[in-house]
Amino acid sequence: MNENTDTVPAINKTAFSCPHCGAYTTQSWSRVFSDPYPEDYRTPFITESSGKEEIENNWKIDLYGAGLVEWEKKVISGALFIDKQALSTSVYFLGNVNISQCYNCEEIAIWARDRLIYPGAKIAIQPNQDLPSRIKGLFEEAREIVASSPKGAAALLRLGIQHLCKELGESGKNINQDIANLVKEGLDPRVQQALDIVRVIGNEAVHPGKIDLDDNRDTALRLFDLVNLICDRMITHPKQEGTSGG
Numbered sequence: 001m002n003e004n005t006d007t008v009p010a011i012n013k014t015a016f017s018c019p020h021c022g023a024y025t026t027q028s029w030s031r032v033f034s035d036p037y038p039e040d041y042r043t044p045f046i047t048e049s050s051g052k053e054e055i056e057n058n059w060k061i062d063l064y065g066a067g068l069v070e071w072e073k074k075v076i077s078g079a080l081f082i083d084k085q086a087l088s089t090s091v092y093f094l095g096n097v098n099i100s101q102c103y104n105c106e107e108i109a110i111w112a113r114d115r116l117i118y119p120g121a122k123i124a125i126q127p128n129q130d131l132p133s134r135i136k137g138l139f140e141e142a143r144e145i146v147a148s149s150p151k152g153a154a155a156l157l158r159l160g161i162q163h164l165c166k167e168l169g170e171s172g173k174n175i176n177q178d179i180a181n182l183v184k185e186g187l188d189p190r191v192q193q194a195l196d197i198v199r200v201i202g203n204e205a206v207h208p209g210k211i212d213l214d215d216n217r218d219t220a221l222r223l224f225d226l227v228n229l230i231c232d233r234m235i236t237h238p239k240q241e242g243t244s245g246g
């Protein structure tokens with residue numbers, strides 16, 4: 001079964017499928033602040049594994065050191081985490097950057113405006129397994145880039161819809177006419193209306209494969225669903241009916 005877009009991570013949700021552990025659960029949001037390095041640390045300091053061993057082997061370090069060892073382990077792992085120690089008051093709000101933290105695994109995700117930039121994982125929406133291989137390849141490529149480039153993902157998915165129409169026996173040259181023909185053959189008219197909204201067809205349609213500056217993450221997510229819906233109605237259902245009828 002395909003993943004519902006309701007579970008896909010998004011900036012306007014308080015629950016979604018965690019990009020780390022995959023659990024659908026509550027997400028808490030935090031703002032991000034910038035704390036400038038002092039003059040004697042002009043560049044970031046990267047902790048090496050030897051630093052952790054030095055702390056662990058130094059008997060002079062008191063109970064605070066135990067917490068320091070755990071902190072060192074997190075730093076050395078390379079994973080991003082929230083450091084709850086308030087070490088400075090000279091901080092500045094970092095605009096258009098937010099952090100979501102998973103209730104289940106407590107890992108964090110970083111967002112630039114409405115784009116998930118860490119971790120760089122595919123979204124949870126799976127392609128319909130009945131999609132022809134060429135369209136499925138475009139779908140998977142769009143999954144890989146939608147977090148960093150929703151405009152690019154939307155362009156790939158519009159191209160995928162054009163190729164899907166050709167696979168279904170249409171010309172692939174006039175997407176408006178192709179979709180109209182598919183409606184006559186059983187495609188839900190509501191899918192046609194949705195394709196108009198995301199500018200696959202209609203007066204404001206974007207040419208398949210072309211970047212549209214007005215596209216955003218929400219547009220791309222709708223297009224993933226529409227590719228699957230067209231395939232489900234025009235390929236999967238007829239195949240299932242043929243199997244049950246035989």
